[in-house]
Amino acid sequence: MARRKKIYEGKAKILYEGPEPGTLVQYFKDDATAFNAEKHDVIEGKGVLNNRLSEFFMSGLNAIGVPTHFIKRINMREQLIRQVEIIPLEVVVRNTAAGSMSKRLGIEEGTPLPRPIVEFYYKDDGLGDPLVTEEHIIAFGWASQQDLDDMVALALRVNDFLSGVMMAVGIKLVDFKIEIGRIWDGDYMRLVVADEISPDSCRLWDIKTGAHLDKDVFRRDLGSLTDAYTEVAKRLGVLPTNVTHPTKPTLIN
Ligand code: C5P
Secondary structure, three states: OOOOOEEEEOOOEEEEEOOOOOEEEEEEOOEEEEOOOOEEEEOOOHHHHHHHHHHHHHHHHHHOOOOEOEEEEOOOOEEEEEOOEEOOEEEEEEEEOOHHHHHHHOOOOOOEEEEEEEEEEEOOHHHOOOEEOHHHHHHOOOOOHHHHHHHHHHHHHHHHHHHHHHHOOOEEEEEEEEEEEEEEEOOEEEEEEEOOOOOOOEEEEEOOOOOEOOOHHHHOOOOOHHHHHHHHHHHOOOOOOOOOOOOOOOOOO
């Protein structure tokens, strides 16, 4: 059997050549990293959960007319996506202060923000993905003013959709990160949501208890990451409620 061609391997995913031109297969690994890959672990089942959750969010966005790269899920760990030209920016939308914004500006975590705040970070692991302004983005040619306006509009539509979906299952969408890509159709270009949307890239807090249901569980050693992601998946109806994820063998003393 011919081996398929690997196009790119990142920290949590691998991209393979797709079955048709302009498509790719996105494979979700079990690797978890944080703090620019200084902290790393393999968490059995994480890739399966993120594949399902990203499918759920992306297909929901497609259904309401917010374009994404997602075509269909292929199996437990893989999905078929459109090939895009990734814009080298991480687009973060924040509804509540947390994480790096709280640190940078000294705002207590959990403080509601007066309106959603959109931030851009330049994707460069060597530099630790620094926060950049629109001036930097335009001056260095990472995106045009038109692209930026479209990216903000896209990010805010994603925020409205995700906030509503999460609110309906008792979860607060604190913040999230998306990546955006270009798809060319002859001379015509459009922007689509790319990469993944999962608890790896969102901050999700249980509305009643404040419990973290996202990658902060791993970053801050707050317990089982798969339990947290499984809880999100169950509430969204992505997993039947009686399914438990595979656990590692446990030593009994
Ligand atoms: O760390 P920070 O507070 O800036 O993260 C904001 C949001 O973006 C969080 O939901 C985090 O999970 C996400 N993020 C990400 N990938 C990064 C940096 C942040 O998914 N490289």
